[in-house]
Amino acid sequence: MLIVRQIDDLPAELRGGAVTIGNFDGVHRGHARLVERLRMRAQDVGGPAIVFTFDPHPVRLLRPEQCPPPLTWTERKAELLARLGVDGVVAYPTSRALLGLSARQFFDQIVVEKLAAKAMVEGPNFYFGRSREGNVSLLGEFTAAAGMTLDVVASAEEQGQMISSSRIRNLIGDQGDVAAAGAMLTAPYRLRGIVTHGAGRGATIGFPTANLEGIDTLLPAHGVYAGVGWRGDKSWPAAINIGPNPTFGESTAKLEAHLIGCNESLYGQPMELDFLDRLRDVRRFDTTVELTDQVSQDIASAQRIAAQLAPPPPFREGR
Structure with missing residues (x-):
């Protein structure tokens, strides 16, 4: 092609x-x-x-x-x-x-x-x-x-209404309903960015994250998502957070993905993320223990969902 x-x-x-x-x-x-x-x-x-x-x-x-x-x-x-x-x-x-x-x-x-x-x-x-x-x-x-x-x-x-890019854009960007959007797309919704250094707080509580910047497509609404992270042809199930971190008093929104089972250094590297389903809203936790318990549940859910839906690897021009 x-x-x-x-x-x-x-x-x-x-x-x-x-x-x-x-x-x-x-x-x-x-x-x-x-x-x-x-x-x-x-x-x-x-x-x-x-x-x-x-x-x-x-x-x-x-x-x-x-x-x-x-x-x-x-x-x-x-x-x-x-x-x-x-x-x-x-x-x-x-x-x-x-x-x-x-x-x-x-x-x-x-x-x-x-x-x-x-x-x-x-x-x-x-x-x-x-x-x-x-x-x-x-x-x-x-x-x-x-x-x-x-x-x-x-x-x-779909459900009696015309499938259109604008309808899908509303589902993803305004509602965060990536599953409903995915049902209208021919593949899970995917974005790309560059892995950058974040605050490093995820690693201190046992859940290191890859922070993505330079995203040039639609960013889903704030929330926690199940997905898949791609680096070249390698992939990992991912629990993805979009939004601020209110538990630690942060108000700046960011995208960070915990890649389940990934032990590689990805800083400065391009990465692509598939969004499979929305798990929950972003919320503040009273204690770090409550936060880690919830993140553990998110990771388990993301791993289960990713195992059920295995999208193909990203396209490489000339491959």
């Missing part, structure tokens, strides 16, 4: 296939439905199944104050799409020039000239071109005139 960031010299094996265009943030079950149809059309036309996405999200350029934190970074997005059977991902650098193209120009220059698409697959709420002037109706006119097929795939639903 190829990740391409420039399409001026697009490899021949990524041209002449079926294309779907969108942000694909989180790669949820609605996206999976699109990709399933995309693969069918790619087989029909004898070409590759290609996802064209934007890096960064167009809203970050147009209305940065309204741009929410993403659910996935580009390599993670490509990994999830590859697992669904996509042959290539074009992560096109978003620019003012790209966003200034009219719907007609975008279709002609990107879809026809650069991608040489023979089929397109989109959802019913797809918009393209300057100021979102193009919709699936207009796209249908363009594709028909160009001799392409266009499939419009109905949105996936």
Whole structure:
């Protein structure tokens, strides 16, 4: 599976296939439905199944104050799409020039000239071109005139409501319900960061933690979570705390993960964390003994949950 960031010299094996265009943030079950149809059309036309996405999200350029934190970074997005059977991902650098193209120009220059698409697959709420002037109706006119097929795939639903990246973002960031979000995603919610030195208080009470900073995706709501920590292809069950430490009078929120069974020094190293379930709220304990008893319970719960749900290792570009 190829990740391409420039399409001026697009490899021949990524041209002449079926294309779907969108942000694909989180790669949820609605996206999976699109990709399933995309693969069918790619087989029909004898070409590759290609996802064209934007890096960064167009809203970050147009209305940065309204741009929410993403659910996935580009390599993670490509990994999830590859697992669904996509042959290539074009992560096109978003620019003012790209966003200034009219719907007609975008279709002609990107879809026809650069991608040489023979089929397109989109959802019913797809918009393209300057100021979102193009919709699936207009796209249908363009594709028909160009001799392409266009499939419009109905949105996936969960409990009677449409699955969307914004709905998943609300579950994770506002409610901390990573299990419900995970049921709509195609894999557990994952973030990444760099392990830094913390106060070292966890080690003094018998539960050393890896403190993560530099997180570039959505941070779940404050709480204690069961998850899995990844360093390269190594993994450990993890009890993850997001928020302040009120027991010790700390008010600054942070992310710290106790990696069960990990004896390695991880300072300065990148790490990825999967979030499997929310265990409890962050709260103040009257004594250190009460705190350690609760943390022991959290660790046991996290280990049990992680044993039941074993996500695959992180994607490494070029692997």
